[in-house]
Amino acid sequence: MKESLVHGLSGSLSAIIATLFLHPLDTIRIRMQSTHSKTTLRLFLKELRTNGNLMSLYSGFISSIISTATSQGVYFLVYKAMQVFLSKGKRGLTVLDDLIVSVIASFITILVNTPIWTVNTRLMKSEKEESISSCFSSIIKHEGIQGLFKGMGTSLVLILNPVIQFVTYEHMKRRFKQKKLNAGVYFIFGALTKFIATMVTYPFLTLRTRVQLEDQKTLSFVDALKDILENEGASALYNGLLTKVLQAVLNSAIVLASHEHLTKILCLLCLTKKIRVAAK
Known part of the structure; x- marks a missing residue:
């Protein structure tokens, strides 16, 4: 269990590091998916004309930190716990095991x-400052508890994204196990596997964003798809794709490279602490 907690903690820390650098790209992606805007440059120029700087692209930054740190922490904790559970009595995990995990x-x-x-998506779409608590309260007040779970159905479809990424990632790690892997190699592995996963699943991400941003009514996955196809065309499903690919690939590369490195450091610290306790 301690090993799983170490992986969860290193996952959270890695996510925080990545978010510090890449949050503006995710904000732009949210705004592009929610509007008819086609280019990242247009949104950058709009921010400069309106505010004289790009600070509004950090809308929802604290919420984003909480969101990414929590999601990556939970993911890596459960992921490692399941790996340990499935590896009992085995020499190594198979591709099927990776898929299940x-x-x-x-x-x-x-x-x-x-x-x-959901709260994070609303905050990033808004160009005005709003606290996490006020956004949370507003959703509860006007939409009920179910409002917080908008887009969950689409999110379940998006399970494909981490499944594609991590099954491929684990396969690449095993494939090159005999060679010395450093942070640079993990960075490349993370970037490549996330690129593949994002290209396959991006339209579902656009649909989830539209569902989560709808605060007047409950919009289903199918309704969102029909609305986009009828009013904007199929290409709208890929609004913000370039920005998302850039953000997701860099985010994944930073997270996985940092995670591998931080896990080693945290494990070493735990080992040092055990030795000191034993010495006493």
């Missing part, structure tokens, strides 16, 4: 984090 970790992460993601 990733699906279970993704499902639990979505269940725990959907309310946080």
